[in-house]
Structure formats: C-alpha cells, structure tokens
Amino acid sequence: MTHPVLAATAAAGVRLCYAENWVYAPPIQRARRLLVACRAAVYFLEQLMDKGLLDHVKTVGPLFERRLRTLALKHPVIVDTRGVGLMQGLQLAIDAAPIVDTARERGLLVNRTNEKVVRMLPPLTIEAADLDRAVDI
Secondary structure, eight states, rough: OOOOOEEEEEEETTTEEEEESSSSOOHHHHHHHHHHHHHHHHHHHHHHHSSSSHHHHHHHHHHHHHHHHHHHHOOOTTTEEETTTTTTEEEEEESSHHHHHHHTTTTOOOOEEEETTTEEEEOTTTOHHHHHHHHHH
16 A cells, blocks of 8 residues: 655644545545655654654765675676665676575575566665675675
8 A cells, every 4th residue: 555645844843734645535544644655654744754764865976886886896797786875786797596595595685676677675774784794795
C-alpha cells in the first residue's frame, strides 16, 4: 500500500500534509491511515532537515560514489556507475542476475533493475564503514 505525501510549511511552525490512500477503505479507516501517513512524513522531514540526516547523506553519498568508481576501475565487467548520493547503480557488461544472487548469499541486498544493472539503495542512516563493507562484498 502506498501513501503519496505532499508536505509544506504554511506559517511558522505549522505544517500541512496531504496523503492519498489509493486502496478503498471506509472513511474512518482512511482518515486514520492518512493521519499515520502524515505523521510519518512529518517525522521523516524533521529528521531530514532538523536532525542532521540531510547533512549525513551529503557526506556519505559522495563517499559511496567514489568507492563504486574505484571498484569499476578494478573490475572491467563494470561498464559504468551512475546515480545520485546513496541511490547508485552499476551498469555491467554481463547479466546482473548472478551478481545479485552472489551478493545476497554474502549478506548484501541489491536488486537488478535491468538485465545488466545492479541497483544499490542503502538506508539514509548508513555509516561510511558499512558502505565500505558493502562495496567489498
């Protein structure tokens, strides 16, 4: 179930949010779900903007990108690296399925978004040491 959310600041300290539930539910259930979705969105935005999460992502994202570019230089099967911040992909010269399977067996969850693309999307709270371990897998 998804809850698209839009959040904005209307006045000092006042936050409005709107979420739409695409699955039918009686109005009272929808209202409760919308309130939960709105509260979750507000909490996330507070963490992102006020608690340093955005600064953390701006720090570890470029580290991740550099590590993947270094990995690509060592392994000719990696044709290209692409992405922004912590959302990264490796374009391969071969089918990505065996790479995804091997990574899973070694404890790293990645996915194949195209026949030859491995996508990595770690949590925004990931630490640099954990990124290093992931790239080493």
